Amino acid sequence: SIPLGFFGGIGAASKQGILVKGGNYLEALNQVGVVVFDKTGTLTRGSFQVTEVHAADGFERQELLETAAYAELHSGHPIADSIREAFGRRLDGARIGDYEEVSGHGIRAELDGRAVLAGNAKLMRAEGIAFAEAADAGTVVHVAVDGRWAGRIVIADEIKEDSGEAIRGLKNLGIRKTVMLTGDAKSVGEEVGRRLGIDEVHAELLPENKVEEIEKLDRAKRPKEKILFVGDGINDTPVLARADIGAAMGGLGSDAAIEAADVVIMTDEPSKLVTAIGIARRTRRIVW
Numbered sequence: 633s634i635p636l637g638f639f640g641g642i643g644a645a646s647k648q649g650i651l652v653k654g655g656n657y658l659e660a661l662n663q664v665g666v667v668v669f670d671k672t673g674t675l676t677r678g679s680f681q682v683t684e685v686h687a688a689d690g691f692e693r694q695e696l697l698e699t700a701a702y703a704e705l706h707s708g709h710p711i712a713d714s715i716r717e718a719f720g721r722r723l724d725g726a727r728i729g730d731y732e733e734v735s736g737h738g739i740r741a742e743l744d745g746r747a748v749l750a751g752n753a754k755l756m757r758a759e760g761i762a763f764a765e766a767a768d769a770g771t772v773v774h775v776a777v778d779g780r781w782a783g784r785i786v787i788a789d790e791i792k793e794d795s796g797e798a799i800r801g802l803k804n805l806g807i808r809k810t811v812m813l814t815g816d817a818k819s820v821g822e823e824v825g826r827r828l829g830i831d832e833v834h835a836e837l838l839p840e841n842k843v844e845e846i847e848k849l850d851r852a853k854r855p856k857e858k859i860l861f862v863g864d865g866i867n868d869t870p871v872l873a874r875a876d877i878g879a880a881m882g883g884l885g886s887d888a889a890i891e892a893a894d895v896v897i898m899t900d901e902p903s904k905l906v907t908a909i910g911i912a913r914r915t916r917r918i919v920w
């Protein structure tokens with residue numbers, strides 16, 4: 633039989649906007665030793681704003697922004713939203729032909745019959761585009777047209793106020809290690825990690841690399857220790873499924889992410905993990 637205390641714990645969690653999909657996960661929350669975070673949309677707001685537009689020789693700033701906005705027309709990534717917003721004008725979908733979103737890289741699209749790329753340095757390298765490297769304070773989206781680099785757009789995301797509290801709270805609970813996994817550039821990932829006091833940062837990861845990192849952590853974990861992963865559900869469904877406990881955050885995540893998750897946090901506050909672990913610990917005292 634299921635101990636009654638678990639129902640109490642699940643009920644207490646749901647009152648805090650935390651849905652725990654079963655008593656076994658409440659028990660697992662008690663044993664969490666390592667907490668792994670996704671960056672974009674989880675620790676940061678995921679609402680990017682364009683801060684710089686640098687056109688390459690032979691391209692106009694406005695032309696660069698327009699090209700990027702069209703490339704991002706069909707993408708639901710927070711990066712795409714910010715670029716379309718910065719362009720600010722209505723987009724004519726008929727100008728876009730073939731379109732492909734390459735996970736962890738960016739976009740390949742056909743605009744007025746020309747081949748357009750919009751994405752990170754990894755995408756440029758994969759496509760053999762020569763581009764200028766720069767030390768930008770933010771996430772960089774490079775744009776190329778017909779094999780030629782057209783320039784770069786810098787966008788900045790903000791760390792959520794609640795994220796600092798989450799990391800401090802986990803440390804206070806005696807969580808052994810905090811880790812951040814991101815598809816974003818190393819410079820951006822490390823800066824966010826440093827500011828939040830996260831123990832380990834792994835950047836420039838594709839969704840499948842995030843799964844590999846979880847597997848490495850899993851092999852290195854201590855006896856009976858559980859690994860918790862929390863993400864916003866964009867590009868991280870495989871990781872949610874692979875971690876001992878997968879937590880989807882924001883309530884706005886995809887249905888697939890909510891389905892794959894063991895714990896769903898209805899708000900966008902990472903500190904809800906501290907609340908969830910606290911409730912799990914109190915529930916254990918009642919059950920045993």
Ligand code: ADP
Binds near residue numbers: 671736773
């Ligand atoms: P995170 O792991 O931080 O949540 P994602 O896996 O969603 O990030 O994306 C990783 C990286 O891939 C982004 O930082 C960006 O460089 C690039 N990228 C992904 N989607 C897009 C897009 N629609 N447009 C441009 N770049 C993109």
Ligand code: MG
Binds near residue numbers: 673865
């Ligand atoms: Mg993400």
